[in-house]
Amino acid sequence: VAKLCVCDLLVAQCDVNCCCDPDCSADDFSLFTTCSVPVVTGDSHLCSQKAAVYSLDVEANPPERIFNLIDQVNPSIFCIHSTNYKQALYLKSPEIPTPENFDRLLDEYGGATFSAEPDSWNLDTDTENPPDANETYRYEYGVPVQTEDAFLRLPSPVVSSWCSDANPAGFLVNQATKCIRSVSVEKCDSIQALSMLFYINSSILAVMFRSDTSVFQVNITVQSIVVQSVDGMRTLLNSSDVLRLPVVLGELCLNAVLGVNYHITYTDTGEIIEAAAAFVLGAISKEALSIEQSFEISFTQENTQPVPLSGNPGYVVGLPVRAGFRPQGYPFPAEILSSKHSQLTILQSTSTQDCLAAQGARAPVLFGYNMISGCKLRITAATKCQPLAQTLLDVLKGQSFPEYVASFGNSQAQDVLDWVPITQLHISEQILSNTLQSSCQIPVSLGIEVKWTKYGSLVNPQARIVDVTATITTTTLKQLPSGRERIIPVMSSVVFTDISSPAEPGYKAWPTINIRLPFDFFYPFI
DSSP: OTTOOTTOOSTTSOOTTOTTOTTOOHHHHTTOSSOSSOEEESOTTBSEEEEEEEEEETTSSSOEEEEEEEEEEOOOSSOBSOOOOGGGGSOOOOOOOOTTTHHHHHHHHOSSOOOOOOSOOOOOGGGOOOOOTTOOBOOOTTOBOBBSSSBOBOOEESSSSBEETTOBOBTTOOEEEEEEEEOOGGGGGGOGGGSTHHHHSSOEESSBOSTTOOOOEEOEEEEEEEEEOTTSOEEEOSOOSSOOOOEEETTEEEEEEEEEEEEEEEOTTSOEEEEEEEEEEEEEETTOSEEEEEEEEEEEETTSOOOOOSOSSSBOTTSBOBEEBOOTTOSSOSSOBOOTTOBOEEEOOOSSOBTTTTTTOEEEOBTTOOEEEEEEEEEETTOOHHHHHHHHHHHHHOSSOOSEEESSTTOOTTOGGGEEEEEEEEEEEOOOOSSOOOEEEEEEEEEEEEEEEEESOSSSOEEEEEEEEEEEEEEEEEOOOTTOEEEEEEEEEEEEEEOOOOOOTTOOSOOOOOOOOOTTTTTTOO
């Protein structure tokens, strides 16, 4: 616990008021005003554990940091005496029920109780062997991705907009940065940051390690190369096997790196198995004193399809509302079928405003944006009502209207309780006419209302969708006389409604907040 430091955010730099930062010296501590994290502990569920206590002696000259290591006792009767169940320290993905394995899972877990004990228990915690100094470790979220010489660099602006190469890429942290790089055409072939080799010459370590342990290394392969001309036109090269290094040609610097997109593939145990980089190379004119570079990194688990998120955890205004379907054959949603194309959509307006021509054109519903779109339908005496009704329904709802909407921007498919079912309503309007004989109902509008609320901390509230209602309005279409025609407007709309409860005037007490329990609240009980 003396080595843990949750406020140590900067690599090889002292964080202000972070009293546990090993990069801080006595001179740094003398300038601190307080300790941002005064107590550092391990697992709060343990019955007894060590706690690192940090404070400042402001009466000393200069002020000094005080460090104490104390024994902390958990007063709760539901505490862990020893962490001897090693399987509980790792999260395993649950087995999703399918028609093939349903009977087996029912026999194994369908009873009132089932055994989850390991083969052996070891309560003798005093004789545990210390970990080997050269032991390897799986990557955890946010840990810098290590290479053979340091860590994977993802240049980014720090204080100003200029690029800093000291920013490490964190494991499972998708990032996108842009920064300014100072260049000189005469020396561009000697500027490392403009060369492809600078971004792929170091192999990534598949797992973290201590000391000089030999671990498997993953080479960064070149996935694609796009060449950008001086006027901005881009061309994708057919082959990415040949490295294109910067070269000075007259008053131009060719093959300078303008953008890098890393894609890392990992296993469910936190091991990196593949790394690829896509480059954008460009030409720099002699007049340019600086260029803008863009960098991006994304992570995908092995044997899974990447699904873009719309927030983490709450929705971000302007990002698509995620949607999905319930698998066929299930009485309950064991897992929501969601992919990168599973979005809530509405009819997209076209320049012709023709409903029949607009069939298939969809626009994603963006969170927080009220939207309206529509088209016009020309009705003649030869129009058949029933086929027209189905066509208009496809125009309004699309070919496959989703059944569920993700309540959070990062809701996972297996977390079925994080998905809100879409309530579908139908309203009929009657149109009376003395000249028309037979009639039928055709849909003319689709209105979607998305109710959301602010969730979590008042300091940093997260947007959460709590209810979605899709209302189809139909109207009566009666047969027109021969030679007559009629124009019917068809409309789609989306309205977002904030149903968060406002604070009562003059009410000073703490408000009631609807929060979810921590995922490990009942640990180690099932």
